Amino acid sequence: MVRLLTLPKTNIERAAVILALIVILVAIIGPFVTPYDPMQISFRSKLLAPSSLHWFGTDGSGRDVLSRLLHGAQLTLSATFFVLIAGVVIGCTIGIFSAFVGGAADNALMRLADIWLGFPPLILALGFASALGASLQAAIWALIFSWWPNYARLSRMVTADILSQKFIASADALGVPLHRKVFRYVIPNAFDVLIVQVTLDISAVMLAISGLSFIGVGAQIPQPEWGAMIADGRSYVANGWWIVLAPGVAIFLTALAFNVIGDMLRRELDPTSRRR
Numbered sequence: 001m002v003r004l005l006t007l008p009k010t011n012i013e014r015a016a017v018i019l020a021l022i023v024i025l026v027a028i029i030g031p032f033v034t035p036y037d038p039m040q041i042s043f044r045s046k047l048l049a050p051s052s053l054h055w056f057g058t059d060g061s062g063r064d065v066l067s068r069l070l071h072g073a074q075l076t077l078s079a080t081f082f083v084l085i086a087g088v089v090i091g092c093t094i095g096i097f098s099a100f101v102g103g104a105a106d107n108a109l110m111r112l113a114d115i116w117l118g119f120p121p122l123i124l125a126l127g128f129a130s131a132l133g134a135s136l137q138a139a140i141w142a143l144i145f146s147w148w149p150n151y152a153r154l155s156r157m158v159t160a161d162i163l164s165q166k167f168i169a170s171a172d173a174l175g176v177p178l179h180r181k182v183f184r185y186v187i188p189n190a191f192d193v194l195i196v197q198v199t200l201d202i203s204a205v206m207l208a209i210s211g212l213s214f215i216g217v218g219a220q221i222p223q224p225e226w227g228a229m230i231a232d233g234r235s236y237v238a239n240g241w242w243i244v245l246a247p248g249v250a251i252f253l254t255a256l257a258f259n260v261i262g263d264m265l266r267r268e269l270d271p272t273s274r275r276r
């Protein structure tokens with residue numbers, strides 16, 4: 001965390017880091033500080049414009065938009081991070097295994113990943129989510145199935161490069177067991193590349209989750225997931241624009257912040273793109 005705060009070199013990067021930290025903090029404590037129950041329906045309060053009583057207004061069922069936005073931060077970000085963590089674990093396990101075994105198994109696994117990557121991730125996720133049933137959990141698993149090949153290919157490439165280094169030959173000569181080579185040499189040396197890719201993927205996965213919810217195969221209304229909130233409010237755009245504006249701005253700013261942080265980390269940690 002300390003290193004992350006010292007990396008920004010421009011005001012935009014500093015603002016992105018601060019914004020990302022605020023969003024993560026809101027996702028952690030948001031459900032505990034909401035002024036109203038995000039699921040409570042009150043038809044007497046429907047479509048109230050933003051005011052001192054309801055800062056972000058109310059939706060078509062009288063639910064407080066700010067309370068739903070705070071709860072939705074936890075839903076959207078936790079789903080995003082779960083997809084990425086699971087995708088990294090599955091993809092890196094396959095990629096590292098493929099690089100170590102080599103031969104026919106390596107070729108088969110990488111051709112499978114190539115075939116998987118031939119389909120647009122969102123279209124592939126849409127197919128999986130439709131087959132699994134419309135829910136946030138189905139959208140999460142669908143995106144995991146769609147995202148693992150990226151990390152399989154990346155980790156295989158990085159691992160193969162590490163295995164070609166002289167210190168691996170020395171480790172082989174000393175009889176270092178396989179698991180120690182993986183956890184002592186491969187993972188630490190691959191960490192910088194992986195963290196850059198994960199940070200750049202946060203916005204893409206978040207947009208995919210929100211997109212699946214928006215078209216009805218992800219989180220279902222009235223769940224306060226940001227994409228579902230936009231889907232719920234699209235019928236009221238003419239006289240309740242604030243319903244879609246709040247989650248839309250939240251998605252835009254969060255995606256922008258993590259994209260800027262990803263570019264910053266790539267500049268600092270990726271030697272092939274580091275500015276001199």
